[in-house]
Amino acid sequence: MRPGARRYRRVLLVLSVALVGSALLAVSVGAVAISPGSVVRLVVWKLGLGPRPNVSRAAEVIVFQLRLPRVALAMVVGLALAVAGTLFQGLFRNPLADPAIIGVSSGAALGAIAVIVLGGGTVLGGLGVSAAAFVGGLLTAFFVYRLARVGPAVNVATLLLAGIAVAAVISAAMSLFMSFAGEEIRSIYFWLLGGLSSRGWTAIEIVAPLALLGVVGTVALVRDLNLMSLGEERAAQLGVDTARFKRRAVALGALLAGAAVSVSGVIGFVGLMTPHVMRLIVGSDHRRLLPAVLLAGPTFLVLADLVSRVVLAPQELPLGAVTALIGGPFFLVLLRRERRRASAVA
Amino acid sequence: MRPSRSSLGALLALALLLAACSDDGSTSSTGTPSASPSATAVSFPVTVVDDDGVEVTIPAEPQRIVTFAPSMTEIVYALGLGDRLVGVSGPYDDYPPEAKDVEEVGGAGEFGVDPNIETVVSLEPDLFLAISGGDQWKAQLRDLGISVVTLNATDFVDLLGDIETVGRITGATAAANTVVTEMRSRADAVTAQATERVTCFFEVGYPPLFTVGPNTFVYDLLERAGCDPVTADAASDYPEWSVDALVADGPQVYIATPDSARSPQAIAKRPGFEGIRAVADGNVILVDGDLVTRPGPRVVDGLEQLSAALHAPGD
Numbered sequence A: 001m002r003p004g005a006r007r008y009r010r011v012l013l014v015l016s017v018a019l020v021g022s023a024l025l026a027v028s029v030g031a032v033a034i035s036p037g038s039v040v041r042l043v044v045w046k047l048g049l050g051p052r053p054n055v056s057r058a059a060e061v062i063v064f065q066l067r068l069p070r071v072a073l074a075m076v077v078g079l080a081l082a083v084a085g086t087l088f089q090g091l092f093r094n095p096l097a098d099p100a101i102i103g104v105s106s107g108a109a110l111g112a113i114a115v116i117v118l119g120g121g122t123v124l125g126g127l128g129v130s131a132a133a134f135v136g137g138l139l140t141a142f143f144v145y146r147l148a149r150v151g152p153a154v155n156v157a158t159l160l161l162a163g164i165a166v167a168a169v170i171s172a173a174m175s176l177f178m179s180f181a182g183e184e185i186r187s188i189y190f191w192l193l194g195g196l197s198s199r200g201w202t203a204i205e206i207v208a209p210l211a212l213l214g215v216v217g218t219v220a221l222v223r224d225l226n227l228m229s230l231g232e233e234r235a236a237q238l239g240v241d242t243a244r245f246k247r248r249a250v251a252l253g254a255l256l257a258g259a260a261v262s263v264s265g266v267i268g269f270v271g272l273m274t275p276h277v278m279r280l281i282v283g284s285d286h287r288r289l290l291p292a293v294l295l296a297g298p299t300f301l302v303l304a305d306l307v308s309r310v311v312l313a314p315q316e317l318p319l320g321a322v323t324a325l326i327g328g329p330f331f332l333v334l335l336r337r338e339r340r341r342a343s344a345v346a
Numbered sequence B: 001m002r003p004s005r006s007s008l009g010a011l012l013a014l015a016l017l018l019a020a021c022s023d024d025g026s027t028s029s030t031g032t033p034s035a036s037p038s039a040t041a042v043s044f045p046v047t048v049v050d051d052d053g054v055e056v057t058i059p060a061e062p063q064r065i066v067t068f069a070p071s072m073t074e075i076v077y078a079l080g081l082g083d084r085l086v087g088v089s090g091p092y093d094d095y096p097p098e099a100k101d102v103e104e105v106g107g108a109g110e111f112g113v114d115p116n117i118e119t120v121v122s123l124e125p126d127l128f129l130a131i132s133g134g135d136q137w138k139a140q141l142r143d144l145g146i147s148v149v150t151l152n153a154t155d156f157v158d159l160l161g162d163i164e165t166v167g168r169i170t171g172a173t174a175a176a177n178t179v180v181t182e183m184r185s186r187a188d189a190v191t192a193q194a195t196e197r198v199t200c201f202f203e204v205g206y207p208p209l210f211t212v213g214p215n216t217f218v219y220d221l222l223e224r225a226g227c228d229p230v231t232a233d234a235a236s237d238y239p240e241w242s243v244d245a246l247v248a249d250g251p252q253v254y255i256a257t258p259d260s261a262r263s264p265q266a267i268a269k270r271p272g273f274e275g276i277r278a279v280a281d282g283n284v285i286l287v288d289g290d291l292v293t294r295p296g297p298r299v300v301d302g303l304e305q306l307s308a309a310l311h312a313p314g315d
Helices: A005-028 A036-046 A057-092 A104-120 A123-148 A156-179 A182-193 A200-220 A222-228 A232-237 A242-264 A270-282 A286-310 A319-345 B005-019 B070-078 B097-101 B117-123 B135-143 B156-170 B173-193 B217-225 B243-249 B264-269 B289-293 B299-310
Strands: B046-049 B055-058 B065-067 B085-087 B127-130 B148-150 B198-205 B227-229 B253-256 B284-286
Touching: A005 A036, A005 A057, A005 A270, A005 A286, A036 A057, A057 A156, A057 A200, A057 A222, A057 A242, A057 A270, A057 A286, A057 B117, A104 A123, A104 A156, A104 A182, A104 A242, A123 A156, A123 A200, A123 A242, A156 A182, A156 A242, A182 A319, A200 A222, A200 A242, A200 A286, A222 A232, A222 A242, A222 A286, A232 A242, A270 A286, A270 A319, A286 A319, B046 B156, B055 B148, B065 B070, B070 B085, B070 B097, B070 B127, B070 B156, B085 B117, B117 B135, B127 B156, B135 B148, B156 B173, B156 B217, B156 B299, B173 B217, B173 B299, B198 B217, B198 B243, B217 B227, B217 B289, B217 B299, B253 B299, B264 B284, B289 B299
Parallel strands: B065 B085, B065 B127, B127 B148, B198 B227, B198 B253, B253 B284
Antiparallel strands: B046 B055
């Protein structure tokens, strides 16, 4: 057994407990308090493994139709964003890369806002907006990728710059749309600030398969991700088809981030923070990093969503603001510690 | 990434209007329980198409009602159904005073203007009365098996119809008829008096200055009370209005509510306002906002107040 394997297993165990614990907490807390014990017994009953606990019909509705779908959605979105972040940080070999970096988030938001302003906000019960967001995200990623491609080669630095430039143009377009928005401004804010409210199980049925596809694809890229961290040239010498790798990584990242944004709006920091923090704890070997990220991403978003619901209850804070408020300072502390360690080594 | 000022302002004005409240005591009588429900038999189920165009079937006479607008709360009490009210929207549901003791279900969502779905579910209501807006949470409530009925009074006549509808879906048709008949006769009396018309301007908020467009409930009341707003060609319901335009148009009467202005003197001191004809002539009146902006039983009180102020001696 490799040294550190025990510690790694312990980290995974702690992360798993944190995930289950935060989910249970999130389902218990709300306008109507339902004890974690009741929640567990309700779930056991629903699975046909026990008798119906002595709780009100209202509590049952609240758990199964309101809170569980919300917590599940937080998990799926957190997972998708965190994995997308891991992919982009690996691809760009830059710890500051996140799903927004190649314009996926802003492209998705623009797609959603365009449909809302043009009056399609209620098409298919709001799913039209989600579809537009998803397509907008993918198209933007594709466009940025094409911009950065010269012949068969894609320069990673160019990809980064193209992403930033395109995102700036898109944000201008969004401002334009918003000035014509009128009463739809509220739905638009939802997309820009992010949130998981009132989505029900339908959203999960749509996003979960896409997220799963993205995760499976990423797992298949783990070896290449590790080799790419040695530098593009070394990776090519070691047998990585770098052009194909980049194509796949961008496609998978766009798929994951687009799926997340399409149901939750733009939620920052999850994709940036989660892989970054996990890398500090378990190291940068993607075979060890990815499982940790898969557990930490959902936990982070479930907790952030809980905070957004509880702080000013019954009012909800925009989720994107909460993740940034929690994530920002945390990130700064880590960054300073990192720099101090780096200067100590030098 | 910034919304235009005017759209934000319009939202604000809308929120102000929907939530318009003031606590200067108005002594009115219409809102108090006036008849007992279920005097005539209504056979349930009752099916209505509400103002959102949704067909709603009420299976049995509702016993647990949640209202999500102060106006709806007042209607429910006026029909003598106060004891069936299990939830109201929030602190603005302040009339009749008993409404303040009913559990509040509002204040949720990212903007603090949605109902808390969990609280609503826990109250197990069999009728949820709302005004327009909030399509998303309404769909969610319907998915959870709650009958949501949206009624949005666009003018006085529409309001009378809405009160009758509430009566029909709650089994209180007789009470509704009594309330509507009284409101209609008092409104007719006001209209009969309003032979001499004046031009007016109604202030929703300041600063910036917001007013009402011709498709709003308040606008209709103003016309019934005997004045013609100078904002007839407004493109939206709650448009921002320039003081310049007011100086040019010269309304004869300037109407505001205590929600936006402390006193007529305070209005006269605002920059540029002395150039407005009504202000220069001293024809600035304050009316109780709740009585003119809440489409409920008490609007006839507001109508009478407006009419009295417009036709006061000395004008």
